[in-house]
Amino acid sequence: MAEEAAHDLMAEGDSDNTRLAYRAAMRYWAAWFGARYGQQMALPVAVPVVVQFIVDHAQRSTKAGLEHQLPPEIDQALVEAGFKGKLGAPALNTLMHRISVLSMAHHVSKQPNPCVDPAVKALLSKTRKAYAKRNALPHKQRALTKEPLEAVLQTCDDSLKGKRDRALLLFAWASGGRRRSEVSEAVFDNLHRGDEGAYLYTLASSKTNHNGKIRPEDVKPVVGSAAVALEDWLQASGISSGPLFRRILKNGKLGTDGLSGTAVRDIVKARCALAGVGEDFSAHSLRSGFVTEAGRQNMPLQETMAMTGHRSTDTVAGYFRTGAAQVSAVARMMDSGKQKSDKA
Incomplete structure (x- = not known):
């Protein structure tokens, strides 16, 4: 499914870098889904799955400090398999990009899109605001002036x-x-x-x-x-x-x-x-x-x-x-x- 979705997305892309980014995002989605639910991912993805993906990868404030929901054993498996570069929550930009790619995959496949569901949109909005309140600004490459x-x-x-x-x-x-x-x-x-x-x-x-x-x-x-x-x-x-x-x-x-x-x-x-x-x-x-x-x-x-x-x-x-x-x-x-x- 990830390969087929990536193939469709490649037609939408306009550069090698874009195509590689789409492919990597869809492969990560497939790997995470398989590890989380023990089965192969298929479109359309259910809304609760997208919500679970967000809370697995977005940091939230707790009494013990910043935490995210991804189980340590799954986190370790994703790193060892090469789907993640390191343990822990990704940057907010990375999370948003993966949601965006999944949304595009549903769009080009003409499937019901869970990423535009009110519950998902509200959670993403609150997630951005939570990061902003912690002064966790999105990372940008420095400008080479x-x-x-x-x-x-x-x-x-x-x-x-x-x-x-x-x-x-x-x-x-x-x-x-x-x-x-x-x-x-x-x-x-x-x-x-x-x-x-x-x-x-x-x-x-x-x-x-x-x-x-x-x-x-x-x-x-x-x-x-x-x-x-x-x-x-x-x-x-x-x-x-x-x-x-x-x-x-x-x-x-x-x-x-x-x-x-x-x-x-x-x-x-x-x-x-x-x-x-x-x-x-x-x-x-x-x-x-x-x-x-x-x-x-x-x-x-x-x-x-x-x-x-x-x-x-x-x-x-x-x-x-x-x-x-x-x-x-x-x-x-x-x-x-x-x-x-x-x-x-």
Whole structure:
């Protein structure tokens, strides 16, 4: 059932990463159900089962501290079988994602959806509020803004791998915060030279462009230091067709295969670790970092969205406003008044 549901969900997904996330969530549901009830899961899932899933995985306050309902022996079995990374309750975001995936599985299978039942919706709402009252904010990957990115770039030497990683990081960040799937799927054939050493890259497929039609907003500039790094990588690698960013083999030679989305993530994390800027960065940090930096530098929101490809203002505004808040003149009114008083 999990495999069939995952197959249906794959048709709904628009990237390898999304498909993998859907598949992992459905496999976890099937494994948990089997361990909890001793039988194979089938759609539709009953409402009490979804309620049990929530209380098994959501922490609640008790006199003994924070607890969740998942029996220790089942928790241990799920970890040993590789369905969980570690013992204990998952992050709230993980729980919500798994509920969302189950809901989508019922939707695409045209089955009665237990996730929209009033009892489930009310429990999820109260769960979010309970976490908020405990100041347990949803985890977000840190934004890789300009300063830490510059430190990360310093770790990229003049070896073939160093040139690749520098070009990859700058291409992903400076062209609008490209998603890791967009970086891994980038091909030389969609890269064109512009004026004065600049490049233009055409996104033939992205999260907001499912059918591959070429639109003006899908042409992204790669200019300045990003263009220099890309040119350096192309000259060193000799790439003239196929995947733009490729594996470097153990013998130091260039491979023919493009990088996977996981490899892009690993490159970002490894370089951040080398730079000593922190361990809580990932590939998405390039995208959120671009938007946050745009807010810090008071760049127009619409121009920023044109670069990132965001369609919804709500989606991008959170990162943008976080960056803008750090340089807010309104937030510095007390200091501003003090400076004027000192001058007087």
